[in-house]
Amino acid sequence: MSNSGGLGASIIETVKTVVYALLIAGLFRTIFFQPFWIPSASMKNTLLIGDFLFVNKMAYGYSYASCPSIRIPALGIDISADDFCGVFRGDNDRLFGSEPERGDIVVFRHPVTGVDFIKRLIGLPGDRIQMKDGILFINDTPVTLEDAGTFVEEMARQGPEGALPRCENGAVAMGAPCEKSLFTETLPNGTTHYVLNITNQSTDNTGVFTVPEGHFFFMGDNRDNSTDSRVPQTAGGVGFVPLEDLVGRADRVMFSSAGSSMLAFWTWRGDRFFHKLE
Structure with missing residues (x-):
């Protein structure tokens, strides 16, 4: 007596279970939270290379960018939110949610490349933003900047890409302390966070940026090591x-x-598990 019918039914049920699980996971990722792995040093010391977090998609409501992006370079997979929901792009509007607030740490899609970035929201629509000698000016008024000591990390390769940190104390040997000046910056709405300084460079002195309606201005907390x-x-x-x-x-x-x-458990930063961001 053959049991091929039972085997076939079992395979079908397994496939259905996998498909349902993927659909539920995709729905959860699209509506509620998106996983994000910190790949760069642009938000130190608020975010470190290797931090893993979930992005709250409900905070600002939904747009085409809420659709998931799947990028696995090693497998040649590059599916963006445009591929899923590009038909909804172009109206610069959102469904539900609330307005972003100055000082929020936000994941956004690069307007041109579509690559996900994570930065701090500095400028709201209509704001005038400028940097003078490394000090942030918002609407022609300097923010409060206070010395908070020194941020020290080991000169070592970081993350899957093996990036080396930049140091204010010059070129240092592997394993030596890599130092950066640490400051607390207070934005006009009272939000306070740390920023780092490495050197004097062109982005420490800029012209005035007037933020257009419906747009925002973002900066990394690691000010001299951020594309923003x-x-x-x-x-x-x-x-x-x-x-x-x-x-x-x-x-x-x-x-x-x-x-x-x-998977390298000996490199886990236990003190950062469930760490609240400010």
Whole structure:
């Protein structure tokens, strides 16, 4: 007596279960939260290379950018939100949610390349933003900047890409302390966060950026090591970011690893698990 019918039914049920699970996971990722792995040093010391977090997509409501992006270079997979929901792009509007607030840590899609970025929201529509001698001016008024000591990390390769940190104390040997000046910056709405200084460079002195209606101005906390709105899109920067390109708000680090792989448990940063972001 053959049991091929039972085997076939079992295979079908397994496939259905996998498909349902993928649909539920995709729905969850599209509506509620998106995982995000910190690949660069642009938000130190608020976010470190190897921090893993979930982006709250409900915070600002939904646009085409809420659709998931799937990028796995090793497998040649590059599916963007445009591929899923590009038909909804162009109205620069959102459904539900609330307005972003100055000081929020936001994941957004680069307006040109579609690559996900994470930066701090500095400028709201209509704001005048400028940097003078490394000090941020908002609407012609300097923000409060206070000395908070020194941020020290080991000169070592970080993350899957093996990036080396930049140091204010010059070229240092592997394993030696890499130092940066640490400051607390207070924005006009009272939001306070840390920023780092490495050196004097062109982005420490800029012209005045007037943020257009429906757009936002973003900067990294690691000010001298961040590609952000201080550089226009035509020069390889981020420029002004439209409302519709916001993905969501980052509120908390869930997991963190200092090594090249999250499986290297000896490199886990236990003190950053479930770390609240400010």
